[in-house]
Amino acid sequence: MKIAVLGTGGGARAHIAKLAELGHEVHVGTRDPEATLARTEPDMMGTEPFKAFLAEHPGITLHTFGDAAAASDGLVINGIDGHSAVTALTAIADQLAGKTLIDYAVPYIYNPDVEHPWPTPWGTMPKLDPCDVDSLGERIQRALPRTKVVKSFVTQEQATVVNPKAVGNGDHTMFVAGEDADARQQAIDLLKSYGWADVLDLGPLVCARGMEMYAHMHSAIGFALGFGTHFGIKVVR
Amino acid sequence: MKIAVLGTGGGARAHIAKLAELGHEVHVGTRDPEATLARTEPDMMGTEPFKAFLAEHPGITLHTFGDAAAASDGLVINGIDGHSAVTALTAIADQLAGKTLIDYAVPYIYNPDVEHPWPTPWGTMPKLDPCDVDSLGERIQRALPRTKVVKSFVTQEQATVVNPKAVGNGDHTMFVAGEDADARQQAIDLLKSYGWADVLDLGPLVCARGMEMYAHMHSAIGFALGFGTHFGIKVVR
Numbered sequence A, B: 001m002k003i004a005v006l007g008t009g010g011g012a013r014a015h016i017a018k019l020a021e022l023g024h025e026v027h028v029g030t031r032d033p034e035a036t037l038a039r040t041e042p043d044m045m046g047t048e049p050f051k052a053f054l055a056e057h058p059g060i061t062l063h064t065f066g067d068a069a070a071a072s073d074g075l076v077i078n079g080i081d082g083h084s085a086v087t088a089l090t091a092i093a094d095q096l097a098g099k100t101l102i103d104y105a106v107p108y109i110y111n112p113d114v115e116h117p118w119p120t121p122w123g124t125m126p127k128l129d130p131c132d133v134d135s136l137g138e139r140i141q142r143a144l145p146r147t148k149v150v151k152s153f154v155t156q157e158q159a160t161v162v163n164p165k166a167v168g169n170g171d172h173t174m175f176v177a178g179e180d181a182d183a184r185q186q187a188i189d190l191l192k193s194y195g196w197a198d199v200l201d202l203g204p205l206v207c208a209r210g211m212e213m214y215a216h217m218h219s220a221i222g223f224a225l226g227f228g229t230h231f232g233i234k235v236v237r
Helices: A010-021 A033-038 A050-056 A065-071 A085-090 A136-143 A181-194 A205-225 B010-021 B033-038 B050-056 B065-071 B085-090 B136-143 B181-194 B205-225
Strands: A002-006 A025-030 A061-064 A075-078 A100-103 A148-152 A173-178 A198-201 A232-236 B002-006 B025-030 B061-064 B075-078 B100-103 B148-152 B173-178 B198-203 B232-236
Touching (some): A002 A010, A025 A033, A085 A136, A136 A173, A148 A181, A173 A181, A173 A205, A181 A198, A198 B205, A205 B173, A205 B205, B010 B025, B025 B033, B025 B065, B033 B050, B033 B061, B061 B065, B136 B148, B136 B173, B148 B181, B148 B205, B173 B181, B173 B205, B173 B232, B181 B198, B198 B232
Parallel strands (some): A075 A100, A100 A148, B002 B075, B100 B148, B173 B198
Antiparallel strands (some): A148 A173, B148 B173
């Protein structure tokens, strides 16, 4: 398939590399391709410049967000951070029309009162916006009525999403939610191609609330196990 | 041990029956013992009158909330609903002083605009209060500075909490969080006596946020699996 991945961060790169490995034609979208390619230093997270990543993954094309979405023949993965996603996606609504958009962002907002917005054990806590009575997944769907939005991937690190067998030999659970059953099935099929054996279809997109709000629990479990411990959750039934 | 359970609902009854079975002296607290014993009809959830439950579980004493807490020699389980917990517990702060209080309530608030406040697939969604930047567990701890509050049990049906082997032969995970390490250990010891093999200590009570916010995910998974399906989550690592 021709699949678009929007974003060039660590999570997006996990999908880009895996999709290319699976033989898909991958179109990567970024806000400003020239600026992305001009970077020569690792970012503040220590991630290598995207140009170096591209050199290691031949055959991948870098576009603007809109051109990448237009190049997809049906499936788009949204790796734009939750803070910017609605605005950036609304600007390319025409190119996303009729396609399935899988979103995995956690809508943590930046707290202007603290230098580092990320959860720490336990001085600074992140905050979700939206939360509880709405979700980023639903917000994106309302902004893109012609696109079939699926929320998935969000309950795991993306490195584990594309390589589920790295944890417990793959014996854990992934979730999908979205209004369109065919779109959810597209996401399930993609996840099966990634190696997932247990994908639980939660049904309507309102379930994105629980998936996004699980971020607090994910952080708590991660800190309890220790930084760098990879884990997943399995629905035992 | 002499253990107090505050509340007479279905969740509380699961703990009361299990604690009595394990040989503890169980002191049950209710707002108005006479009114509780006067009920002769099942409630709107179909739960049998508490008097009938007591007849099936001899040796259990029914008190006011305060007298039950006072009768505990160190451990109190809070089964008062999240809506009422802070007010009811603050009123008996003296009787709870120096003790460990395990709270498992989900702070769903009642939506006055709808007849039934519970999540339904998917017309009505519940709302948490507090949420995200605070939790009921933290709120209770602030109201009871002389009590060691532990959040636990909240990620499962209480029938499964007291009988973990009913799901996946017990191969799933329970969580505890609280400011006091000894109090967390008391909760862990209790859970081990219930049959739990995997109890993950999340550390400080701020982790109650994630445990309470997981309620949305718990509901979504429950609805996806179908009403009446018992399940748990396992942290695979």
